[in-house]
Amino acid sequence: MPEQRVAQPAQDDVLRVENISKRFGPVTALRDVNLRLRKGEVLGLLGDNGAGKSTLIKIISGFQKPDSGRVIVKGEETELRSVDHARSLGIDCVYQDLALVNDLSVYHNLFLKREKRYPGLPFLANRAMRREARQALDQIGVNVPRLDVPVAKLSGGQRQAIAVARTVNSDADIILLDEPLAAMGAKEGAMILDLVARLRAEGRVSIIMIAHNYVHVLQSCDRVNLIQDGEITFDKPTGDTSVEELNEIVVEEYRRARLAAVGPNGGA
Amino acid sequence: MSDVRTGGVPGGSPTAQLPTEAEAEPRAARPGARDMARRFLTMREGSIIVVMLLAALYFTVKTDRFFTHANFVTLLPYFAPFAILAAGEVMLMVAAEIDLSIGSVFLFAPFIFYELNQAGFPLIPCLLLALLASAVVGVINGVFTAVIGVSSFITTLGMLLGLAGLTLIISHAQPVAMPGAEVTTHTVNVERVVNGQTVVLPEKVNEIGTFAKIFGGGTYSQLIWALIIVVGVQVVLTRTRWGIYTIAVGGNKLAAAEAGINVRMTVIRNFIMCSVFAGFVGILEAVRTSSATPDTAGASETMFRAVSAAVIGGTLLIGGQGTAIGALIGALFLGILRDGLTLEGVNADYLDFILGLAILGAMVINVYIGRVRRGSGRA
Numbered sequence: 001m002p003e004q005r006v007a008q009p010a011q012d013d014v015l016r017v018e019n020i021s022k023r024f025g026p027v028t029a030l031r032d033v034n035l036r037l038r039k040g041e042v043l044g045l046l047g048d049n050g051a052g053k054s055t056l057i058k059i060i061s062g063f064q065k066p067d068s069g070r071v072i073v074k075g076e077e078t079e080l081r082s083v084d085h086a087r088s089l090g091i092d093c094v095y096q097d098l099a100l101v102n103d104l105s106v107y108h109n110l111f112l113k114r115e116k117r118y119p120g121l122p123f124l125a126n127r128a129m130r131r132e133a134r135q136a137l138d139q140i141g142v143n144v145p146r147l148d149v150p151v152a153k154l155s156g157g158q159r160q161a162i163a164v165a166r167t168v169n170s171d172a173d174i175i176l177l178d179e180p181l182a183a184m185g186a187k188e189g190a191m192i193l194d195l196v197a198r199l200r201a202e203g204r205v206s207i208i209m210i211a212h213n214y215v216h217v218l219q220s221c222d223r224v225n226l227i228q229d230g231e232i233t234f235d236k237p238t239g240d241t242s243v244e245e246l247n248e249i250v251v252e253e254y255r256r257a258r259l260a261a262v263g264p265n266g267g268a
Numbered sequence: 269m270s271d272v273r274t275g276g277v278p279g280g281s282p283t284a285q286l287p288t289e290a291e292a293e294p295r296a297a298r299p300g301a302r303d304m305a306r307r308f309l310t311m312r313e314g315s316i317i318v319v320m321l322l323a324a325l326y327f328t329v330k331t332d333r334f335f336t337h338a339n340f341v342t343l344l345p346y347f348a349p350f351a352i353l354a355a356g357e358v359m360l361m362v363a364a365e366i367d368l369s370i371g372s373v374f375l376f377a378p379f380i381f382y383e384l385n386q387a388g389f390p391l392i393p394c395l396l397l398a399l400l401a402s403a404v405v406g407v408i409n410g411v412f413t414a415v416i417g418v419s420s421f422i423t424t425l426g427m428l429l430g431l432a433g434l435t436l437i438i439s440h441a442q443p444v445a446m447p448g449a450e451v452t453t454h455t456v457n458v459e460r461v462v463n464g465q466t467v468v469l470p471e472k473v474n475e476i477g478t479f480a481k482i483f484g485g486g487t488y489s490q491l492i493w494a495l496i497i498v499v500g501v502q503v504v505l506t507r508t509r510w511g512i513y514t515i516a517v518g519g520n521k522l523a524a525a526e527a528g529i530n531v532r533m534t535v536i537r538n539f540i541m542c543s544v545f546a547g548f549v550g551i552l553e554a555v556r557t558s559s560a561t562p563d564t565a566g567a568s569e570t571m572f573r574a575v576s577a578a579v580i581g582g583t584l585l586i587g588g589q590g591t592a593i594g595a596l597i598g599a600l601f602l603g604i605l606r607d608g609l610t611l612e613g614v615n616a617d618y619l620d621f622i623l624g625l626a627i628l629g630a631m632v633i634n635v636y637i638g639r640v641r642r643g644s645g646r647a
Contacts, residue, residue: 083526101516123508
């Protein structure tokens with residue numbers, strides 16, 4: 001098997017992406033991307049808009065297929081056929097607004113498509129679901145005062161937390177968080193970071209978190225990958241890097257891009 | 269003055285309530301009168317119940333004949349059929365669709381019933397097959413909407429016209445006597461006590477068959493069916509997967525599909541149910557009036573009354589939220605208005621005009637109470 005030429009201990013990786021490329025017509029979205037996610041790890045994925053973060057996440061969650069390269073899930077090379085297929089392997093993505101039905105209560109959202117019913121009857125066991133929802137939310141430290149209100153009445157942070165809780169609850173163990181802090185106030189964001197920290201401490205699930213804010217990534221991730229122009233250009237444990245270093249890399253990229261746009265003659 | 273009052277309640281109650289909600293979930297621990305009132309208004313049906321009671325109170329005060337048993341019986345056909353039609357419509361509207369064709373299914377089903385009966389089928393199979401034909405209409409509506417992707421407004425508008433036309437063709441535009449609704453008259457001897465003496469007197473009694481008594485002809489038949497169906501739909505909507513998935517499809521179609529819900533089947537199912545209810549009500553009404561009439565002009569009015577009852581009762585046109593109980597109260601409210609205005613002796617020419625104004629006025633009250641509701645319900 002070609003895996004032997006990889007030096008790292010492969011057993012620890014719940015997810016490995018090797019030499020993934022993806023083109024959309026003339027645009028190269030991803031170029032030979034390699035990415036590893038260890039068990040129980042929180043990996044921060046940084047990158048500008050259009051750098052290829054979303055394409056990578058879509059490939060990992062089974063929404064799009066790569067042109068070339070391999071995806072290895074829990075030690076087995078897999079061609080992810082669909083979102084459902086990826087989900088059956090424990091990979092689930094939490095999208096910002098797709099996740100919840102605003103008109104349904106908190107616990108109905110948590111149990112959507114996995115509703116509990118009274119044995120032998122077509123009726124929903126609402127009380128049992130409410131109790132289990134409360135336990136599940138307590139377990140990961142999400143504080144929602146009432147479970148029987150429609151989620152429309154909750155704040156953005158609470159909604160995001162419930163979306164994450166639903167994914168965790170659905171037996172997913174590789175969770176992709178697509179900008180979980182976007183459009184969120186400081187307090188709300190802190191709540192989500194808290195939730196991520198708790199999941200990290202628990203170590204049951206592995207998380208890839210797309211983010212924009214370096215401070216957040218350094219604070220709540222084990223490792224950080226930077227994706228620039230379709231390539232992963234940076235991969236370090238968060239302990240070995242700093243906001244300054246990340247900033248410098250990105251500013252450097254901006255300078256290079258500006259130079260390329262202006263031309264070698266200085267724009268004359 | 270009313271500004272101050274309505275302005276004060278939404279502003280005041282959330283602050284008063286927040287600590288309680290934050291502390292603990294079960295609030296039933298202290299049921300004060302204010303809390304009861306708030307809980308009542310927090311119900312989606314709360315505001316229409318208040319408006320309906322106000323209308324009933326108005327007519328009770330205005331005319332002696334309103335609050336009588338005889339008038340209650342008169343009132344029944346004003347609202348029971350529409351409550352059933354509206355219940356089916358509620359499920360579709362929760363799924364963010366609408367069925368305009370119910371008015372024509374309502375006309376069409378009794379003629380299918382009649383033709384099958386003429387062909388020699390007994391009453392019950394006629395009923396079942398007529399309902400099956402209505403279900404087929406629902407399937408067609410559903411497939412056009414959910415599979416082909418034509419908006420339900422257009423699909424069912426086409427069905428409303430087309431099926432009304434088909435009904436005219438089948439019936440040759442002639443009303444027919446509804447089978448099973450025949451009235452038989454016979455004489456019975458009744459014992460009476462006259463001046464302390466028991467005498468036996470012959471008396472003429474009109475009677476209808478058991479089928480007719482159950483399916484529309486009996487005094488309370490339509491009311492009982494309406495209650496069964498409305499409660500049934502409410503249970504389906506709030507206590508079953510079908511209902512939850514319908515809310516999910518109407519509230520956030522993408523999220524519903526993401527979660528693995530079969531969006532198409534959910535929509536088609538609700539179209540079928542709505543259509544079957546419309547066919548059933550058509551037969552109930554034909555039995556009650558003992559004739560099936562191809563009144564295509566009335567088809568749209570029937571449909572609009574049902575849709576209005578659903579909307580007035582608190583079901584949103586945009587999907588995701590609705591209540592069958594509210595639709596029943598909405599239908600009752602419309603029935604009370606119509607019946608009350610008639611009792612008051614409003615000139616027939618003015619009836620619709622006043623009815624329209626009354627509905628508008630009532631809805632303003634409804635919206636105000638709803639605002640209080642949302643204010644107090646905010647978490």
